[in-house]
Amino acid sequence: MSGSNPTNRIFSGVQPTGGLHLGNYLGAIRNWVRLQKDYECIFCVVDMHAITVWQDPVALRKATHEVAAAYIACGIDPEENILFHQSANPNHAELAWIFNCVARMGWLNRMTQFKDKAGKNRENASTGLFVYPNLMAADILAYKATHVPVGEDQKQHLELTRDIATKFNNDFGAEDFFPLPEPVIQKEAARIMSLRDGAKKMSKSDPSEYSRLIMTDGPDEIAQKLRKAKTDPEPLPSEMDGLEDRPEARNLVSIYAALQDIDDATALSRVAGKQFKDFKEELTDVAVTKLGPIGDEMKRLMAAPDHIEAILHKGGERAREISEPILRDVYDIVGFVGR
Template identity: 45%
Template sequence: MEENKMTQQTPERKQTIFSGIQPTGIMTLGNYLGAIKNWVELQNTYNCAYCIVNMHAITVKQDPKALKQHTLEAYALMLACGVDPEKSVAFIQSHVTTHAELNWVLACSTQFGELSRMTQFKDKSKRYPDNINAGLFTYPVLMVADILLYQSNLVPVGIDQKQHLELTRDVAIRFNNTYGNTFTIPEPYIPKQGAKIMSLADPTKKMSKSDDNVNGFISILDKPETIVKKFKRAVTDSDMEVAYREGKDGINNLMTILSTVTGDSFETIERDFAGKGYGDFKTAVGEAVAEHLRPVRENFDRLMADKSYLESCYKRGAEQAEKISRRTMEKVYKKIGFLPR
């Protein structure tokens, strides 16, 4: 991507999308179907900036060696899933200093009360009572900076992440009202299907790699036989009818997953499995997911065996992100009254 790709003036200028993912181990099927798969599709229509948000990761204590490895793996996985560094700006957050710079400026335009109402801070404080640090409290401001740096028009978010985008909009509007038009006000981009993949063991909860039950989540690098086995153990109901309707959380979740990986409608799925048992259905979903993830596993192995190529990609991505975001920072510094250097 050329330096000015995100800001070029054309009669039909593409809108800009920003999104990031944490390097906290191998992503789940939920992460993939709810986020990364959509990133790949969006890069053909929008100017996209995608990053590994390793600065966010350190709000929770990390082993430095593991964090370094997980960051590289997360970047490789992003590319393995189909994010093309020739089409999108694909980078690692800590490589672009403007994220930390804008974080401080915007922290001074964010109210304590706003941050104290963030539900994820409350959740993580309960999970990590021995490490309730200032970064854990203020990290939503860094998320705001991530988005606003690239003058993002749209942000792909899950239903449970809308609160962070609402904060982003509030801070951007407040800053614009105080200092003049500076930031684009982003809108949420929420896909109609696959936005929230639920646990296979408890379909009332979101799929998460922190689930105590390993059968509740699928790692996108799981072996095919492991994937099929986990789907065979998926919780369903006693109706024995493959149909999408209220009260059938387990089947609804499996139908959403199958629809997302195959492109089949719920009506098609219901017709294909009419009169068949849940055993056949769960096996079919597992096999479809295993096959869908096969190229991801193969691409990941290939990329991890070529560290020099990965390094060239994330260095180029950082250079592109720095050039684009630096223009925003220069504008911000001028607006708030900082002397140019």
């Protein structure tokens, strides 16, 4: 992988905040594995984003290993792609500072994720949390990535990245220096909701462990969590319309479908008329079959942290080989003396 003007380079990453769950796998990582065939891929463990909220250093290091292990266990090849942790490449932080001086306060004030994460106590939020969309733009543009896999909650940040690239190019008369990255929106991307509340997205921050399937859960844990998953007393319908006002039932059908890589309607046709007790047993079998090998491989990899760190270190070197010439050009364009 080389060259500073690619036509099909992807950048994407996950924060190492612990407890990767089913939604992370079905909504993101599984799709990235498929993208390897068609794109040059740079996959990052975004540890610098993680510390916008305080992290325990020991836990952060472990979670970084966990995310890297998940990437590999799910099928991302660290030889064919670049896999590294964000802090291994200082070019991200350097470019982010320049983008802090390009982006406008008004743009950042409109970021809905900051409002959601900071909550009512915005004055007590870190400045890093406020400006982290600029770091996200630097993550992407440090490699002149042309495409970014995004979910609905990241579209606004990608638009900001495009705005920053446009303004930089215009401000410094550097026409087309930074590309305007395009979103890669997976068809029928799985939207996985909480097992305890079908109206809430599955999240590692949910206080209930029974709200989510963790990627390292064993068969007993998967079975227990699915048995306790919230449902309703009615059997499963034969048509999708019958799930319209049944969010928990719809969520379990969606999980069943996504794990088998089929659409929801096809999945429902296979289980129509079943009571939830029987359906949950079938769903458990599918989940254990699909997730079990991934969890086992993650545990094996995490038991060898030196091996994971060697992969990340090598990936960091390969990442810098791409970004360093781009940063040299940026310094020259901005008017800094040498590099």
